[in-house]
Amino acid sequence: MVDFDVVDLPEADHVAEGDEAPDFTRPLVTDEYWEDVALSDLLADDPVLLVFTPMDGAFPATYLWNELRDRGVHDHRVQVAGVSISTPYEHKTTIAERGIEAFAGLFSDPQNGVADAYGVSHDLDGMAGVSEPRPAVFLVDEDGTVAYAWVADEWPAFPDYDDVEDAVASI
Template identity: 40%
Template sequence: MVTTGDDAPDFTAPLANGDIEEFALSDRLEDEAPIVLAFFPGAFTSVCTTEMCAFQDRLADFNDLDAAVYGVSRDSPFTLNEFREQNGLEFGLISDYNKEITDDYGIAMDFADLGVYGVAKRAVFVIDGHGEITYAWVSDDPGVEPDYDEVEAAVEDLS
């Protein structure tokens, strides 16, 4: 699993932002860093919806810090666009449909009793303009949300 001080694994994946476009982390670092990547197990589930809406509620604060927020899940970009629309999310959601990002960041988990494999653990990474992970939080319990104040403080430390 990647952690604070590591280089963030680069990736290219579909970005659901109302449309669907290509998102490459390395292409976004110079103009958008710090970047908050908030991994969540699945769209339209209770805790994931609460988490993404909490990031939306704080989006103005992150924007004031010149930070970009992105959610990341294994859902298809089409599902993620619907999830964005139904929840009024103004930030993009990255589709890790092929499970490459989750694997590269070392945060895949299984719900074998439900027959669900390889979804993202709930995790948040803050990445600076050089591609270094400056904050990492990962939960083995999908019912636990991140400390949003702590994430915001980690972004503020880079300002």
């Protein structure tokens, strides 16, 4: 039996396939350090699988990172980068605990501005001024175009991982 409520999320006016991905600069946390990095800087090397999750430690984030790691999505010509409201310190712990050192890193976005720009910000019920990203996945080509987009319409929800793998493999 499920011990949590499934919640329908309001419709999101999010970035879609074929749209230009909004560029941003935030601290990108790796297993060794963090520094301010722009999405466009990452795109100069390879496409980016941009993964929005709720705060680190929430079971949807944990499950999503485990699944992407176990499927070896990062073994393709793509950089996997997360975005959440968690701090760099929390991200360092998540990277170590989830064994995702091979990913490009996790962007720290405590004010949730990147999620706002992508149209995936979700206001938390009963908490004035508190929001987090709804789960979402965007595959961004090196030219900055969104090649694949999935955004949760309920909580919790997870992408079709086979679709994510297919999108990554086709780039």
